[in-house]
Amino acid sequence: MRIIQYLDGERKVLAAVTDDEAAYVLPDEDFLALLHRAERQGITPGEAIAKCVETSRPVDGDWKALRLLAPVDAPEVWAAGVTYQRSREARNHETEGKAEAGATVYDRVYEAARPELFMKSTAARTVGPGGAVKLRGDSSWQVPEPELGLVLNGSGDIVGYTIGNDMSCRDIEGENPLYLPQAKIWKQSCSIGPAIRIAESMADPYALDIELRILRGEQAAVAITANTRLLKRRLEELVAYLKRDNMLFEGTVLLTGTCLVPPDDFTLQPGDVIEIGISGIGTLVNTVVA
């Protein structure tokens, strides 16, 4: 069972998408309100959704054609880094000639007990499906980072899974790792969506196919795939470090790191269309603007 949020005129609507791709309007104001209702009723979110689905008619047409919004209004988006070998290799390549000899910061963090975690975005900087992600004006090497996103409640429980794009400037980060916030955070540098798979209906988060396609005109300029089984860490381990002596807002999204990096000679251009697919969740589509 998945959750989407869309605009009907000016009104935000929450809906459930069943495995046969039918969408059913839910009575809840948003995803968090659905979780609260389930808690009040002493049932699981899946049971709360099933009750509504049983007694309503599906929305007409294809849910993907609705004016989709981010499925949760995440107050903060955090991200983990260098959780896949592919990310480690790409980062080491960016710093070539700039890092000191021996193990790089990326080699060390990949092996360390403490993961890399950083603040990626706030609600105002995050766009939803169909929204525009922006390029930084002072970078000439920019890529999307397709990532599995964990949707957390205020206690840090994983209540759902979504897709995130951790837009990144490889040249800025490669220049000096202390530039990481500038390589990662700017206006519209993060997108999430199109749906949340509720945690109880996720079979195995370590067996998800992830696909990145970047369309330039009619051509797929990039088409690469990987799988979350390559993740070096446990999801609970990432959440545990995020929670340490921290405050966690309900609906926070934690991106779990990228396993897909386009070829080193690739940089995004205005007009590119980024498609990130994760099995069992959907495809997050965004257009790139200058």
Ligand code: DO4
């Ligand atoms: O070390 C910098 C960021 C790494 C990252 O965003 C990732 O591995 O996905």
Ligand code: MG
């Ligand atoms: Mg990333």
